[in-house]
Amino acid sequence: MSQYKLTLAAKAPLVGYAALIGSFIINHEEPTSPIDLSFVDAAVVDSSVPESNTVLTHGTEGKSVYGTVEVLNALAEAFPNVLPVTPAASEWIEFAFKSFSGKDFKTLTPSLEKLEAHLNFRSFVLGDYRPSIADVALWGVLRANAVVGASCKNGTFINIARWYKYFDTSRFFGGAVETMNKEVLDIRKQSKVGQKKESKA
Amino acid sequence: SRTNRDQANAALVKLAPADLTEIQSAELNQWLTVSGRFPEGIEQLNETLKTRTYILETHEATVADAVVLSRIAGTVKSWSNDEVKLNRHIVRWLDLVQNVIGIKDEDKVTVNKDLEAPREIKV
Numbered sequence: 001m002s003q004y005k006l007t008l009a010a011k012a013p014l015v016g017y018a019a020l021i022g023s024f025i026i027n028h029e030e031p032t033s034p035i036d037l038s039f040v041d042a043a044v045v046d047s048s049v050p051e052s053n054t055v056l057t058h059g060t061e062g063k064s065v066y067g068t069v070e071v072l073n074a075l076a077e078a079f080p081n082v083l084p085v086t087p088a089a090s091e092w093i094e095f096a097f098k099s100f101s102g103k104d105f106k107t108l109t110p111s112l113e114k115l116e117a118h119l120n121f122r123s124f125v126l127g128d129y130r131p132s133i134a135d136v137a138l139w140g141v142l143r144a145n146a147v148v149g150a151s152c153k154n155g156t157f158i159n160i161a162r163w164y165k166y167f168d169t170s171r172f173f174g175g176a177v178e179t180m181n182k183e184v185l186d187i188r189k190q191s192k193v194g195q196k197k198e199s200k201a
Numbered sequence: 202s203r204t205n206r207d208q209a210n211a212a213l214v215k216l217a218p219a220d221l222t223e224i225q226s227a228e229l230n231q232w233l234t235v236s237g238r239f240p241e242g243i244e245q246l247n248e249t250l251k252t253r254t255y256i257l258e259t260h261e262a263t264v265a266d267a268v269v270l271s272r273i274a275g276t277v278k279s280w281s282n283d284e285v286k287l288n289r290h291i292v293r294w295l296d297l298v299q300n301v302i303g304i305k306d307e308d309k310v311t312v313n314k315d316l317e318a319p320r321e322i323k324v
Contacts, residue, residue, distance in 0.1 A: 113320065120289050121314040123254050123297040130301075155323045158251055159293075166254045 002036040004078075006071070007055045010184040011043045014101055016054030016068035017177055018140025022075045022083055022133070024176040029082045035075075039180060041187050068140070069097045076133055083133045092125055092134035100141045100148060108148055112157055119159035123166075131167070139167045143177060206237050213268055225257045229265045232256055236272040243273070243288065250290035254297070266298045274299070278310045286318040 006023050008016050020037070027033040046052040046066075054068040056075065065074045072093065076083040085093075099111035115138070118125065125134040142152050142164065151157060152164040167173035210233040214226075221229065235242040246269065249256065256265045277288075277295055285292050296312040 116320060117317075119293075120318050121293045121296065121312060121316060123293060127314055129297055155252070158321050158323060162252050162254060162290075165252070166260070170260060 002034055003059050004035045005038065005057045005059065006035050007038045007040060007045045008180065009043055009045050009053045010039050010041050012053035014053065014068070014141070015144045016071065017144045018137050019054045019056070019068050019071040019075065020180060021136050021140050021173050021176050022072050024172045026075060026079050026082050028172065030079065039184050039187065041184055041191065069093065072137060085133055088126055089132055089134045093137040096137040096141045100145055103145065103147045105147065112148065112151065112160065116157040116159050119163050123163070135167060139164065139173055210234065213264055221257065228257055232265050232269055236269045239272055240276060243291070247288045247290045250294045262298050262301050267302050270295055270298045274310055282316060285316060289318055
């Protein structure tokens with residue numbers, strides 16, 4: 001039985017992919033698959049809450065958490081065995097959202113350079129040779145930000161491109177985004193069908 | 202000798218995971234041959250690892266990573282900082298692989314992950 005419901009707004013300026021990926025990983029690791037995923041084809045989930053691009057609701061308590069980084073942190077707190085947060089991870093999560101949420105290249109470039117240098121001798125962001133919540137936060141926000149997306153892929157930043165591709169081809173990262181895109185496409189198709197029916201009536 | 206090496210490589214191919222694609226299997230064969238000729242081919246290895254976390258572009262280490270590591274670790278150990286910077290993608294990969302395939306600590310090559318290296322520019 002699901003305990004949590006995660007809702008993402010597909011038209012948000014910065015889609016909450018990091019929370020989506022975190023949920024995919026938790027659902028894979030936890031036998032009960034505790035997080036139900038749903039999507040809305042709008043900029044926000046709740047029109048009365050501006051930061052509701054990402055919403056996590058606890059099934060029984062009914063309390064909601066708003067915003068991608070807040071939801072990611074709430075998920076990590078609820079499932080510390082799946083998404084452990086070390087102080088270093090915590091710093092990278094903060095860095096990820098602070099540095100890569102904007103769309104101005106002038107401010108984005110120094111942050112990309114910092115990440116590029118960090119990945120000179122590291123395959124993953126934290127130094128313990130496996131993907132972590134730091135990769136989830138960084139990859140999620142880079143994937144969501146159309147301005148940096150291109151330079152992550154085309155190899156302007158060589159190390160970032162290698163790291164980015166590793167996760168893009170992972171079923172929990174790129175795979176999660178693909179799943180979401182398919183479902184959103186279905187929602188759009190259905191709403192078009194609905195509109196046609198309405199106009200006929 | 203050449204024959205011994207070919208036989209050893211053939212035995213290693215049998216240890217490869219069954220789910221390698223045809224291209225990955227071909228590349229595995231190629232790397233078994235190339236790594237037998239190191240130091241010739243080191244530049245090619247660095248170029249490959251520029252865009253790949255593991256040699257065959259898998260999500261986990263394969264026999265290709267383990268064998269090539271065993272054939273280059275001694276060389277990497279002898280590298281100066283300048284050589285490390287020049288071959289940074291090999292060093293990054295080697296440090297990952299030696300830590301995920303369970304090389305004993307005393308046999309690991311020490312890698313300074315914070316070594317400052319100028320940003321590489323795509324050519």
